[in-house]
Amino acid sequence: MEIKTFRDLIDWTRNLHHQTSTCLAHCATEHEEERARILLDYLATHEAELEKTVEGFENDGDARALKTWIYDYLTHKPIKTHRTCDSPYTKLDFNGIAREIFDFHDQVIELYQNLADRAEIPEAREMAENLLNLERHEAMRIAREVGRMQDV
Template identity: 35%
Template sequence: MKSETFDDLIKWNAGIHEMLADRMRKGADHNSDERAKSLLIYLAGHEQTLAEEVCKFGNRADDRALNTWVSEHVSEELLPKNGRKIDFDSGDYEQISKEVVDIHNQIMDLYYAMVERAAIPEAKDVMQELYDLHKHEMLRLSDQINNGRSL
């Protein structure tokens, strides 16, 4: 997907979290590893909540920020990249954890780059808030994944 405005970027991000939540729910139904199932159920709820939070940012953000063009800032395709298949029907706890952390790190890297490149202060503020949200959620997610390892 190509993103043309910051609004597109926010909608793409909410959509990625919704897609992840859906695939995690389906993966929990098909995965035979009980620890992986439990992780996927937790992650699906986490992703759905994150999708809703990202949408809230879009709803309350300044129109100038939302309508700012990003095509000159985002020159590559957004996730999933290179035909990457995001599937949670198989894989153990560690494989799923690694995949989820990798996806979230890519999203955070994108927002970090957008903070640095935003053309107007309003857009920079929105991208900083979204970066901070994802960073906080990544820390929380990492804690939960590590806690699950000890079970």
């Protein structure tokens, strides 16, 4: 997908959360370790919810911000994740899965932080900051839940 505007970026992010959710759900059915399956199920559900939330930005976002062109954002540092699912999470233990998901969210947070810092119009800056805050909040929520699961 070629990303030229904030609308494209939000659509790409929504798709990224969708693909991650689908992959996690698939891996949950195949993982041998019960704790890892529970984590994968939780994360799949969480990513699906995040997909819907991001879609709200796409549908209800400021029209001017959505049309704002984004220059040179992915060529700088593309997000690395399992874009196609060949069951990569089935090969990881509980902690490995958590590390992968935290890394994924850290990359998205870094992307939105970079965009918020470089946005040229207030509407685009506000949208990037709102997306940044959403991703940060959700990463903290995941961290809390993973911590609780580790205590079990």
